[in-house]
Amino acid sequence: xxxxxxxxxxxxxxxxxxxxxxxxxxxxxxxxxxxxxxxxxxxxxxxxxxxxxxxxxxxxxxxxxxxxxxxxxxxxxxxxxxxxxxxxxxxxxxxxxxxxxxxxxxxxxxxxxxxxxxxxxxxxxxxxxxxxxxxxxxxxxxxxxxxxxxxxxxxxxxxxxxxxxxxxxxxxxxxxxxxxxxxxxxxxxxxxxxxxxxxxxxxxxxxxxxxxxxxxxxxxxxxxxxxxxxxxxxxxxxxxxxxxxxxxxxxxxxxxxxxxxxxxxxxxxxx
Numbered sequence: 421x422x423x424x425x426x427x428x429x430x431x432x433x434x435x436x437x438x439x440x441x442x443x444x445x446x447x448x449x450x451x452x453x454x455x456x457x458x459x460x461x462x463x464x465x466x467x468x469x470x471x472x473x474x475x476x477x478x479x480x481x482x483x484x485x486x487x488x489x490x491x492x493x494x495x496x497x498x499x500x501x502x503x504x505x506x507x508x509x510x511x512x513x514x515x516x517x518x519x520x521x522x523x524x525x526x527x528x529x530x531x532x533x534x535x536x537x538x539x540x541x542x543x544x545x546x547x548x549x550x551x552x553x554x555x556x557x558x559x560x561x562x563x564x565x566x567x568x569x570x571x572x573x574x575x576x577x578x579x580x581x582x583x584x585x586x587x588x589x590x591x592x593x594x595x596x597x598x599x600x601x602x603x604x605x606x607x608x609x610x611x612x613x614x615x616x617x618x619x620x621x622x623x624x625x626x627x628x629x630x631x632x633x634x635x636x637x638x639x640x641x642x643x644x645x646x647x648x649x650x651x652x653x654x655x656x657x658x659x660x661x662x663x664x665x666x667x668x669x670x671x672x673x674x675x676x677x678x679x680x681x682x683x684x685x686x687x688x689x690x691x
Contacts, residue, residue, distance in 0.1 A: 563683035
């Protein structure tokens with residue numbers, strides 16, 4: 421039984437989020453700064469063949485640092501678990517327009533990683549889909565799903581927003597085995613699957629839980645498919661203008677691009 425009071429749970433979550441994630445971020449910043457400084461020194465001062473050999477090694481170090489940073493960030497979010505919901509602010513979000521921009525961003529960042537996969541959106545809502553959500557959690561959930569799909573061999577991902585407040589996710593890859601689907605739908609982790617790595621699906625489940633999205637099985641003839649049942653939303657008119665501000669949209673687009681770029685660059689094999 422959890423005997424923590426809500427205030428104690430929030431305080432512990434804040435310490436974990438600020439302390440653990442803050443220390444990790446600081447360490448990765450120092451590592452990347454050191455790599456950048458060495459790169460500039462080699463470019464300006466080192467003779468050949470030291471310059472070329474050293475720069476190749478530093479480029480590989482930068483890739484590894486980015487991958488470790490992603491894993492560390494995911495591990496911290498997994499450790500926070502359901503407390504993410506209290507720690508991440510939820511604001512009114514029109515999901516269709518957000519996903520339209522996300523799909524375009526995902527295609528661009530996949531192309532930059534030498535993956536010519538398409539990410540398309542179908543809008544069946546007939547007028548948009550408002551909900552309260554943290555857009556960073558939405559980005560993280562879909563970035564993990566898309567990178568999993570592309571890594572498995574899919575070259576098309578389709579998102580569908582429905583009139584009955586569901587978000588459908590489909591790809592044309594080989595599909596997921598039942599154990600992987602159980603991770604996402606039931607939270608049941610098979611030991612063999614853990615050894616192969618199931619971090620992405622665990623993150624998707626945690627993000628969905630923090631957003632209040634319920635994952636459900638979605639039948640598909642081919643590929644991987646999952647549905648998310650979205651919570652009901654009663655919009656507060658006083659907050660809609662703030663959420664639709666142009667500067668907020670620009671900032672949201674930049675955050676989305678960073679998340680997609682980091683996820684794809686770290687999770688996918690790039691040239």
